[in-house]
Amino acid sequence: MADCFAVPAKELDFKKATHVFQPLFGENSIVLLEGRSHHLQRQLLMPTFHGDRLKAYGQLICQITQEVTRSWTAGSSISMQQVMPDITLQIILQVVFGMSPGVRYQQLKELLSSLLEDVTKPWYSSLFFFPPLQKDLGAWSPWGQFLRRREEIDQLIYREIYERRLLNDGSRTDILSLLMSACDEDGQQMTDMELRDQLVSLLLLGYETTAAVLAWVFYLIHFHPEVKYRLMQELDGLGTQLNPDDISQLPYLTAVCQETLRIHPIALICTPRMVKDTVEIAGDKFTSGTVLVPCIYLAHRRVETYPEPENFKPERFINQKFSSHEYLPFGGGYRGCIGAAFSMYEMKLVLATIMSQFQLALADSHPVHPVRRGITIVPSGGVRMVVS
Numbered sequence: 001m002a003d004c005f006a007v008p009a010k011e012l013d014f015k016k017a018t019h020v021f022q023p024l025f026g027e028n029s030i031v032l033l034e035g036r037s038h039h040l041q042r043q044l045l046m047p048t049f050h051g052d053r054l055k056a057y058g059q060l061i062c063q064i065t066q067e068v069t070r071s072w073t074a075g076s077s078i079s080m081q082q083v084m085p086d087i088t089l090q091i092i093l094q095v096v097f098g099m100s101p102g103v104r105y106q107q108l109k110e111l112l113s114s115l116l117e118d119v120t121k122p123w124y125s126s127l128f129f130f131p132p133l134q135k136d137l138g139a140w141s142p143w144g145q146f147l148r149r150r151e152e153i154d155q156l157i158y159r160e161i162y163e164r165r166l167l168n169d170g171s172r173t174d175i176l177s178l179l180m181s182a183c184d185e186d187g188q189q190m191t192d193m194e195l196r197d198q199l200v201s202l203l204l205l206g207y208e209t210t211a212a213v214l215a216w217v218f219y220l221i222h223f224h225p226e227v228k229y230r231l232m233q234e235l236d237g238l239g240t241q242l243n244p245d246d247i248s249q250l251p252y253l254t255a256v257c258q259e260t261l262r263i264h265p266i267a268l269i270c271t272p273r274m275v276k277d278t279v280e281i282a283g284d285k286f287t288s289g290t291v292l293v294p295c296i297y298l299a300h301r302r303v304e305t306y307p308e309p310e311n312f313k314p315e316r317f318i319n320q321k322f323s324s325h326e327y328l329p330f331g332g333g334y335r336g337c338i339g340a341a342f343s344m345y346e347m348k349l350v351l352a353t354i355m356s357q358f359q360l361a362l363a364d365s366h367p368v369h370p371v372r373r374g375i376t377i378v379p380s381g382g383v384r385m386v387v388s
């Protein structure tokens with residue numbers, strides 16, 4: 001599978017698999033672009049989710065987590081699957097958009113979460129797979145409703161872009177500002193529609209995914225008290241003043257997040273890749289038209305790589321390093337997830353902030369199981385917890 005990620009871009013076609021996202025993300029989305037324009041967008045976006053740029057978001061991530069959890073008191077009952085998207089959506093709105101809480105922020109937050117809520121329902125998502133169903137028969141028809149809500153979201157985004165252009169504040173460091181000031185080799189800036197498509201893609205791909213992993217982590221560490229004990233020992237070692245940099249480097253916390261993504265990868269498969277001309281991968285020939293689907297779930301359950309693969313054992317990641325074809329929760333190659341480093345960083349900070357402030361317990365002792373929600377796999381029952 002490592003070789004599958006290494007196949008040169010020009011040999012593979014992604015459009016056949018990603019075109020279903022077009023009505024949602026728009027034709028200029030990084031997910032739908034191919035060839036040179038895809039490469040350029042990745043070059044532009046990748047640095048904003050890596051290295052020193054990540055550190056700039058640390059305080060913000062901890063602060064948003066504290067604000068959302070401020071109302072928790074002893075006895076509060078919480079559904080992790082509801083609270084986590086609230087945290088991660090606010091993080092992405094502030095990091096990507098550079099928006100501060102206010103009327104437009106609140107409207108966008110509500111519209112995006114209700115849109116995502118709808119598109120993850122099986123009957124609603126079928127609209128995207130069957131174009132003949134995409135008929136606007138008025139505001140009450142499913143497609144008509146989708147188009148109207150998308151229009152509302154777009155208007156809010158275009159308004160934000162318009163105001164930013166007027167203000168022309170060169171000191172801003174959010175991702176929208178960066179995209180707005182970028183030029184291609186002919187000196188052309190991105191159009192409003194191109195900006196919109198990129199923003200909506202990052203927003204929709206970037207928050208539910210991380211929120212789902214967080215819900216899994218909370219469940220797994222509370223279902224395995226020995227893991228929770230070791231994690232709390234590590235967190236206690238940081239003292240009372242939590243520093244995002246220190247948190248992100250904690251080895252056991254990192255291993256807990258990695259093992260969660262191994263045992264419950266949010267995406268079971270990578271984006272399918274269609275072979276254009278014959279390619280050879282690990283000695284096998286694949287002819288034109290073959291669809292290659294790297295399977296994350298199966299790679300993560302290989303007993304040769306992960307002894308007792310069904311067991312949650314974060315220490316695997318302390319003792320050993322895994323190659324890109326053994327461990328691939330974020331896919332790989334030139335289509336690999338651009339938010340991988342960002343979401344790992346975010347997960348660790350959200351988890352550490354909550355675990356060092358609250359004593360939580362699972363509301364019931366039944367094991368949860370994976371269920372499909374749109375293109376992600378989430379824990380059943382919403383992971384209900386009680387603050388003790």
Ligand code: HEM
Pocket residue numbers: 030031032042201202203205206207209210213266267269270271272329330331332333334335336337338339340342343
């Ligand atoms: C735990 C959280 C996440 C998981 C598990 C995840 C997983 C994935 C996977 C499996 C792919 C397909 C990779 C492939 O086919 O090789 C992908 C692509 C992508 N992800 Fe993520 N993702 C996460 C968070 C994020 C975040 C936070 C962002 C951005 C803010 C993001 C943006 C993207 C984009 C733009 C692509 C498409 C890249 C391209 O086509 O070049 N993801 N992600």
